[in-house]
Amino acid sequence: MTQVDVRQRILSDNATAAAALRSRFAATHTLVLNLISSPGSGKTALLEATVRALSGRLRLGAIEGDIATERDAERLRALGIPAHQILTGGSCHLDARQVSGALETHDLGPLDVLFIENVGNLVCPTSYDLGEDFKVALLSVTEGEDKPFKYPSIFAKAAVTVVTKADLMPYVSFKLDDASGQIAALRPGGTMLVTSAVTGQGIAEWCGLIEERLAAKRGAAS
């Protein structure tokens, strides 16, 4: 079996596990988002702001992926939502079987929205379907506007791109129009939001998007 064969088998096994997850989430009418970005782009900070805004109205939960440390799950549990940390050891991404396993062993209870925060990595998580409704790519303004064309696969696959840390825009040379043009070229019809977890910019719009997608999923199911 060659390297290519092994990779194809891994992705094929993952697709099977992801399909089972998707059926499970359809049965419970749970909207599932798979958040992907570089390390330190602000995935957990965005989720903290989201929990503060939505947890009174919706039942939220999170699965956190990291190589090491329980830190991200602890940050979300501190805000009162169920959050389970998957430690991948050395692995650079979450796969569908890890998510299934986590849900079997750690009951997060009935959820309206499940956030899966992937390992910080703009490359490897892109190929692994986790049974999500859609992928969300995050891009912080401090990373530079050249990243979509340098990492095209994730920005093509993500239905939503969230630009983060907009409060730092005055201190860095981030060309928003340039980033926006690249994202639109890679994902025609996709959505881009500009946010700051510090100032709250764009958080209402982001939460509105989540509520709309949840309503659409439930409408489609009924």
Added chain:
Amino acid sequence: MTQVDVRQRILSDNATAAAALRSRFAATHTLVLNLISSPGSGKTALLEATVRALSGRLRLGAIEGDIATERDAERLRALGIPAHQILTGGSCHLDARQVSGALETHDLGPLDVLFIENVGNLVCPTSYDLGEDFKVALLSVTEGEDKPFKYPSIFAKAAVTVVTKADLMPYVSFKLDDASGQIAALRPGGTMLVTSAVTGQGIAEWCGLIEERLAAKRGAAS
């Protein structure tokens, strides 16, 4: 052949190619640095500042790794040094055979220092020896001080960690002492430098380190 067998064979083949590169660099007395960080941590900006400071005194060259775009090599060529871009397609890291291949097909001329800027990724490049003298991990202050313990392998393997974007320290909550403690725990005896390519902070110290390591390599060879 299982997934584990395939991975072991890949790493074993890589080690063979890396040993050949190391012999080649020893013969030419070229100091080689393998720079690894998240996307957007400022690897190319650090190299630009390094080229401005050192290119009058040393013969510098660069190999740039990216999924897509020639942008980073173009930025360095614009400063007058030879730079070759390796496009990895979908691959999340450089391997030693790619570096060998690049040096065969694109002669960078005689070099005192070769910088290999890896694909932006804190995980996958860690396992691939490229024949370098040492690995350099970059951590920008905007990423947060929790990253060393979240991505321990690279901070353990890197002889030098360069904290970047120190000019943004006033605008973010980055605990330098905390980061420094994690890095020292993961790599006892390693070196940590705090830099800004914008203000020039730490660049002289960084360039001094490169000149010292080059002198030490040449001293050891003579």
